[in-house]
Amino acid sequence: MAVRVVTDSTCDLAPETVARLGITVIPLTVLFGDEALQDGIDIDATTFYDRLVAAPDLPKTSQPSVEAFLAVYRAIAAEGHEIVSIHISSRLSGTLNSASVARENGDRDARVELIDSYTVSIGLGVAVMAAAERAQKGGSLEEVAAAARSGMERAHVVVALDTLEYLRRGGRIGRAGAFLGSALRIKPIVHLDGGEVAPLERVRTHARAIRRIEEIATEDRTIEALHVVWTGDDAAAATLLERVRPLLPHTQLEVAHIGPTVGTYVGPNATGICTVRRER
Secondary structure, X not given: OOEEEEEEHHHOOOHHHHHHHOOEEEOXXXXXXXXXXXXXXXXXXXXXXXXXXXXXXXXXXXXXXXXXXXXXXXXHHHOOOEEEEEEOOOOOXXXXXXXXXXXXXXXXXXXXXXXXXXXXXXXXXXXXXXXXXXXXXXXXXXXXXXXXXXXXXXXEEEEEOOOOHHHHHHOOOHHXXXXXXXXXXXXXXXXXXXXXEXXXXXXXXXXXXXXXXXXXXXXXXXXXXXXXXXXXXXXXXXXXXXHHXXXXXXXXXXXXXXXXXXXXXXXXXXEEEEEEOOOX
16 A cells, blocks of 8 residues: 555646646636636647736636546545545645545545645645655555645745736735735736735836846745746846856756646736745
8 A cells, every 4th residue: 555646737747747746636626717727638738828818818727526536536546545645735726626526425445635725826736746745655544744834834836926816806906805905017916825915015017027036036045945926927037046146056946837727816027936945
């Protein structure tokens, strides 16, 4: 018996990482009008942002169905494995609720540990990778779940947005709504706090926003990992990575493209980071 890690497509992990760590990813759905596209299966990030900019109306998103979770849980349990299922913050999506209903209606002998990550995108990805790495080393259900919780507690996501409009129109603005009504020519910097989007700072220009993200990235030079994330054009992310590289010589540096589901609310031309503190 082994432990298998399940997550959803808002983790924004690269396909090669998912394959290497044996992670099962259940996709959310992005809807352009009546066209329903599974995140990461029917549409990739590059295609999505091209369509997002051109679309007359903001796309919508839909959480995975209970049936999708049931199918995955039953298939894994039939192989004799236990499951740690880690998902997008319950304050941002109903995905965890679908997973919970599936667990309650599944095989009563199957062991499924559900974890609310209280984060999203690569913040969720950090927790998922930590769990999967522990599972590959033969960790028990409790050990794999503990690794996931450690990862999520050590990860902090900060993003400089081009606009708040996508968060506002998508209904995910959370406490970042405090920025609404400010001068139009600002670039909001938000972060994930307590499972929802919260305001961090506001600056006047895109260049200043990127510089501030760089400062935040290098405030603690003992961090274990730094993930640079972006939507649309990766030029700002690439520049940011090269600027912080000499300042973080002992830090694992990674780049991740924010996928279609999360990108629906973040919008184009955003650049951010996820810092991961070392375990104490």
